[in-house]
Structure formats: structure tokens, C-alpha cells
Amino acid sequence: MKFMLAPDSFKGSLSAEQAVQAMAEGIRDVMPEAQMICMPIADGGEGTLEALERVLGGKRKYIQVPGPYGKKVEAYYLYTRQMAVIELAQASGLTLTTEQERNPMQASTYGTGLLIRDAIEEGAKQICLTLGGSATNDGGAGIAAALGMRLLDEAGREIEPTCAGLEHLKQIDDREMRSLLKQCSFMIACDVKNPLCGLNGASAVYGPQKGADTAMVWKMDEILQHYGKILEETSGKAITSLEGSGAAGGAALPLLAFADAKLCSGIDLVLDAFAFDQQLETVDWVFSGEGKIDAQTSFGKAIAGVAKRAEKKKIPITVFAGRVDVESGSCPDGMYLRGVNPQEGTLEDHMKHAYKNLRKAVSDFLKEEGICR
Numbered sequence: 484m485k486f487m488l489a490p491d492s493f494k495g496s497l498s499a500e501q502a503v504q505a506m507a508e509g510i511r512d513v514m515p516e517a518q519m520i521c522m523p524i525a526d527g528g529e530g531t532l533e534a535l536e537r538v539l540g541g542k543r544k545y546i547q548v549p550g551p552y553g554k555k556v557e558a559y560y561l562y563t564r565q566m567a568v569i570e571l572a573q574a575s576g577l578t579l580t581t582e583q584e585r586n587p588m589q590a591s592t593y594g595t596g597l598l599i600r601d602a603i604e605e606g607a608k609q610i611c612l613t614l615g616g617s618a619t620n621d622g623g624a625g626i627a628a629a630l631g632m633r634l635l636d637e638a639g640r641e642i643e644p645t646c647a648g649l650e651h652l653k654q655i656d657d658r659e660m661r662s663l664l665k666q667c668s669f670m671i672a673c674d675v676k677n678p679l680c681g682l683n684g685a686s687a688v689y690g691p692q693k694g695a696d697t698a699m700v701w702k703m704d705e706i707l708q709h710y711g712k713i714l715e716e717t718s719g720k721a722i723t724s725l726e727g728s729g730a731a732g733g734a735a736l737p738l739l740a741f742a743d744a745k746l747c748s749g750i751d752l753v754l755d756a757f758a759f760d761q762q763l764e765t766v767d768w769v770f771s772g773e774g775k776i777d778a779q780t781s782f783g784k785a786i787a788g789v790a791k792r793a794e795k796k797k798i799p800i801t802v803f804a805g806r807v808d809v810e811s812g813s814c815p816d817g818m819y820l821r822g823v824n825p826q827e828g829t830l831e832d833h834m835k836h837a838y839k840n841l842r843k844a845v846s847d848f849l850k851e852e853g854i855c856r
Contacts, residue, residue: 484854485518485765486510490772491785492530493805493823496837499523499530505838506770506803509845513855520762524771526785527672527749528615529578532561532570535611538756539563546601548594550579551618552586560598566609567602571595571731572616575625577693580618585694587620587686588647588703592734596629600663607667612735613749614673618693620686620703620732621646622679622710627737631659646703646732649710655717661741669744672752673730674784678723680708685729693732707733714740750788760792768854769793770845772803776820790818803844805833821848 490502497505500523510517525531536543541563550556551574558573572578574594577585595612602610619625621644624634628644633656635641642648677683686695686703695703711723711733718740722728727746728736738744754760763769771789786802793800801819823844824833833840849855 484514484767485520487520487522487763487766487769489522489524489759489769489789490803491524491526493772493774493837493841495774496805496834497841499525499534501838502772502841505841506772506845509842510849512842512846513849520766522757522759522762524750524753524757524785524789526615526788527613527674527752529570529572529576531613531615531672531749531753532568532573534753535568535756536561539566539568541566541568544601544605546598548574548597549591550594551575551590551592552580552584553591556594558594558598560602562602562605562607565606566611567605567607568611568613569595569598569602570613571734574598575619575731575734576616577618578616582694585618587618587690587693587695587732588699589645590619590693590732591621591625591643591645592617592619592623592731593625593629593644595734596626599626600629603663603666609668609670611670611672611752612738614671614731614734615749617731617734619734620690620693620695620707622649622707622714622733623736623738624649624710626734627655627657627660630737631663632657632737632741633659646706650706652710652713655713657717657741660737664738664742667743669738669742670752671727671735671738671744671746672749673727673735673746674749675730676726677729678725679711679728679733679736680704680723683729685732688729689732711736748788750785753785754788754792759789760796763792763796763798766798769798769800770803771800772823772841774804775806776802776804776808794818801848803841803848805837805840819848819852
């Protein structure tokens with residue numbers, strides 16, 4: 484029997500690679516002769532760069548850039564055959580911040596913009612920018628400033644490329660940025676479908692986890708509406724209502740406005756790079772998983788992407804998760820849901836023993852379903 488192992492990370496406890504290893508050991512415990520295709524995945528957020536690196540190869544280019552609050556961080560991007568893969572979380576990620584310093588009004592994507600600029604100057608003709616895990620809510624103002632856009636107030640003075648700075652924005656000078664961006668195209672991978680503003684927008688949905696209180700959320704939403712209107716008027720493109728335009732606090736907005744850029748599903752980008760559909764033809768069962776399964780998995784997340792393709796090929800799929808918050812009966816035919824954690828124990832215990840628990844859950848499933856005979 485042949486299995487495909489395609490989990491995402493179990494955030495806070497297992498990387499996607501570790502989850503694959505635990506699944507593989509669980510299978511070998513009861514089916515030592517089984518064959519496996521190991522494919523740790525990501526959905527356009529953190530971990531996507533490593534996932535694509537396994538397929539594309541290339542070299543890592545390390546650069547010192549400002550983090551979301553200006554402190555220098557060492558970030559890298561992948562460069563191969565005039566193509567660059569850049570992960571926003573490398574320079575502008577929430578994991579680069581402490582809980583105490585989080586203030587999305589003051590955070591900037593400027594460091595990510597410097598990575599993009601360096602890739603263009605390196606000779607990249609195509610750039611894949613993966614969004615997700617951001618600390619920022621600046622509408623990509625930092626990216627734009629790093630690429631040469633001048634953000635100006637009423638007196639023609641340059642403003643800070645932050646959400647707070649954008650409150651004073653009156654006009655933009657995009658000439659240098661347009662000239663630079665003529666040299667390449669962008670594929671922007673994201674894992675959400677939120678528009679820029681409104682109840683389902685960047686500020687309202689993701690602002691609180693970045694440190695915003697209720698008053699700040701709606702202030703940022705108002706500022707991004709103002710900023711988005713100026714971008715649309717200058718570029719002649721309707722971008723703020725696009726599905727995914729609110730990803731990473733609207734980080735892709737200036738690229739969507741002034742570059743040859745398009746949004747795409749992060750998981751589809753990764754699966755296509757892995758030739759997932761072709762490899763799926765050769766397997767009997769798919770195992771996937773992540774830290775938590777809930778209603779959000781139907782909105783562009785990794786597991787939903789894997790499950791959709793497995794269902795289309797009529798290949799059974801089992802999804803393992805540390806926590807399961809949906810009813811098994813709500814799953815499509817051919818999909819099995821399995822919680823990994825034992826009923827006893829604390830969350831800390833479950834995370835500490837995630838590898839062992841996942842390995843056991845896989846073995847138990849194979850035995851209980853009579854797959855290993």
C-alpha cells in the first residue's frame with residue numbers, strides 16, 4: 484500500500500517536516516512494507532519558503548533589513564533561474580516581535596520591500612511573494628517606500644510608511660517604483676480571502692492578534708480606506724475589494740496597483756510546484772494534518788486544498804489534528820478526521836508530546852480501520 488503524507492505544520496509543536504516523520508513512523512509501526520511519498524506543505528504563510536525551496540532548489544540570499552518596528556533582522560529569500568521566492572514573515576513577521584511591543588499602527592513592511600528590491604537588482608524577472616504571519620497593517624506602504632514610491636502629505640513632505648503615517652497621506656509619486664517594477668512580474672500567494680476593509684477586512688479580522696484594541700481596529704480600517712482610494716485613483720485599478728487584498732494587512736496593495744501582479748492561493752502554488760496531482764495518481768491513501776481543524780479550513784487553508792484534490796481523484800484522506808472543532812459528519816465522503824491528543828493532559832503536555840501523539844494516532848487509525856492486515 485502506498486501513502487502520501489502531506490501535512491502542514493502543527494503550529495507551536497511540530498514543523499511540517501516533523502509531522503511527516505511522525506506519520507511515517509506511525510505507518511511503519513504497523514505496516515513496515517508500506518510505501519510513502521513525503522510532502523510537507525504550507526499554505527502561503529510561514530513555512531512556504533522552505534516548502535518551495537525543497538522543490539526549486541536555488542540559493543539563499545541573506546540580507547540585514549529592518550523588522551516590523553525598525554530593529555535590524557537577518558532575513559533571506561530564495562533565488563533561482565531569474566526567479567525569487569520571498570516570504571513576508573522573514574522581515575515583517577509577527578514572530579519577530581514581542582507581545583509588549585505590538586502596535587500595528589506603527590509597524591511597517593519596509594524590510595520586505597528591501598528584499599523585493601534586492602531580488603529585482605539581482606536580476607529576478609519573476610517574484611513569488613508569500614503572505615501570512617505578518618505583524619503589519621500598513622497596506623504595503625513600507626514595501627512601496629522601499630521600492631521608490633514617495634508617500635506625501637499635504638505640504639509635499641514624505642510621511643512614515645506605517646498605518647499611522649498613512650493618516651496624513653494626500654498624494655503619491657510612483658514614478659521610480661513603476662520604473663523598477665517594469666522589470667518583473669509578481670505571483671502573490673496568500674492563505675485568506677479577506678478584502679482590505681470592512682467587517683471582514685484586514686484590520687477587523689487580524690488587527691487584534693497584532694496588538695490592536697477595538698478603537699485602533701476601526702481607526703486603521705478608516706486609514707486603509709483612505710489609502711486604498713488614493714491607490715485606486717492613481718493606478719486606475721479596483722484593488723481594495725479583491726479577495727485576498729486584505730492579506731497581511733494589505734501588504735500586496737501597491738504591487739497589485741502598479742505592477743504585473745496577481746493573487747493566487749498559497750496552497751495551490753505549493754501543490755502545483757510539487758506536481759501533487761501527478762503524484763496523487765500513484766497512491767492509495769492521503770494523510771494530512773495541522774494543529775487545529777475548524778471552520779476556517781474551508782477558506783483557503785492547506786488542508787482544504789489537499790482534501791479538495793484528493794476528493795476529486797476519489798482517493799481517501801485522513802486528516803489528523805491536535806484539536807478538532809468540526810463534526811465528522813460534516814466531512815465529505817472519503818475523508819476521515821482524527822484528533823491526535825489524548826483526552827487527559829494539559830495543552831502544554833499535548834504540545835510537548837505532539838510527535839509521539841501523532842505517531843500513535845496514525846498507528847491507531849490504521850489498526851482501527853483495518854487497513855493494516
